[in-house]
Amino acid sequence: MATILDGKALALKLRENIKADTKKLTEEFNKQPHLVVILVGENPASQSYVRSKERACIKAGIKSTVIIKESTVLESELIDLILSLNNDDTVHGILLQLPIPKHIDEDKVLNLITPLKDVDGFCNENVARLNKGQSALVPCTPLGITKILEEYNIDPTGKHCVIIGRSQIVGKPMASLMLKRNSTITICHSKTKNIREMTKQADILIVAIGRANMVDSTYIKPGAVVIDVGINRVDGKLTGDVDFESAKDIAAYITPVPGGVGPMTIACLLDNTLTCFKKIERN
Ligand code: GUN
Numbered sequence: 001m002a003t004i005l006d007g008k009a010l011a012l013k014l015r016e017n018i019k020a021d022t023k024k025l026t027e028e029f030n031k032q033p034h035l036v037v038i039l040v041g042e043n044p045a046s047q048s049y050v051r052s053k054e055r056a057c058i059k060a061g062i063k064s065t066v067i068i069k070e071s072t073v074l075e076s077e078l079i080d081l082i083l084s085l086n087n088d089d090t091v092h093g094i095l096l097q098l099p100i101p102k103h104i105d106e107d108k109v110l111n112l113i114t115p116l117k118d119v120d121g122f123c124n125e126n127v128a129r130l131n132k133g134q135s136a137l138v139p140c141t142p143l144g145i146t147k148i149l150e151e152y153n154i155d156p157t158g159k160h161c162v163i164i165g166r167s168q169i170v171g172k173p174m175a176s177l178m179l180k181r182n183s184t185i186t187i188c189h190s191k192t193k194n195i196r197e198m199t200k201q202a203d204i205l206i207v208a209i210g211r212a213n214m215v216d217s218t219y220i221k222p223g224a225v226v227i228d229v230g231i232n233r234v235d236g237k238l239t240g241d242v243d244f245e246s247a248k249d250i251a252a253y254i255t256p257v258p259g260g261v262g263p264m265t266i267a268c269l270l271d272n273t274l275t276c277f278k279k280i281e282r283n
C-alpha cells in the first residue's frame with residue numbers, strides 16, 4: 001500500500017503559517033492583504049471553488065472581495081474592471097475564475113492583470129519568468145504539487161516526470177517547475193499515441209486530464225509517485241483522474257481525491273496573495 005500524500009494536512013499547516021504572517025503584515029503596514037476574485041456566469045463548479053477561496057481568505061485574515069458578472073458581460077467591461085483593480089492600491093491580488101464565456105478573449109484579459117497582482121501566475125510576464133527559471137508568481141496547483149513533494153522529501157532530481165495534460169493552468173507550468181528541479185520531463189496529451197507506454201516509464205506521474213478514474217495500475221510503474229490533479233463528480237462523489245483503489249497497491253506514494261492536490265491549490269493562492277502584498281507594500 002502506497003504512502004498517502006496528505007495534501008489536506010499540509011494545506012492546514014500552511015494556512016496556519018499564512019494566518020500568522022497575515023496578522024504580522026497587517027500590523028506592520030496597517031493595511032490588510034486583499035484578494036479580489038472575479039466570477040463570470042453561473043458555472044456551479046466555479047461558484048463552489050470561489051466560495052472555498054473566499055472562506056479560506058477570511059479564515060487567514062485576508063480580505064476577500066468577490067465580484068460577480070453575468071455571463072453576457074462585455075469584454076470591454078471586464079477589461080475596465082481589471083484596469084481599475086490594477087490601479088486600486090487597496091487590492092493586492094486579482095483572480096479571474098476560469099472558465100469564462102467564449103465571447104471573451106481569455107488570453108487577452110488575463111494578460112491585462114498587472115504582473116504584481118497576478119496571483120494565478122497566468123499573465124505573459126509571469127509565464128515567461130517561470131519558463132526562464134526566474135522568480136515569478138507561479139500557478140497555484142503546480143506550486144502546491146511541488147510543496148507536497150518537498151514535504152515528503154521526494155527529490156525530483158534525475159527522475160523521469162511524466163505529465164498528462166498540457167493546460168496553461170497545470171501541465172505547462174508543472175513541466176517548468178519540474179524541469180527547474182532537474183527532472184526529465186515528458187508531457188502527454190490527447191494526441192499522444194500509446195500514453196500507457198509513456199506513463200509506465202514515470203518515476204513521478206502527474207495526471208491532469210479531467211477524466212474520472214482513467215489511470216489505473218496498468219499505467220503505473222511499481223514504486224512510482226502518483227499525483228492526481230483531477231476533480232470529477234461521479235454519482236455526486238468527488239473522484240480523481242486516477243483509479244485510487246487500483247493504483248494504491250502499485251505506487252509508492254499517491255495523492256487522494258479529495259484531500260490531495262485540491263486543498264494545496266487554495267493554500268497556495270493565499271500564499272501568492274501574501275507574496276503580492278509584500279512586494280507591493282514594501283516598495
Ligand atoms: N479554474 C480552475 N482552476 C483555476 C485556477 O487555478 N485559477 C483560475 N483563475 N481559474 C481556475
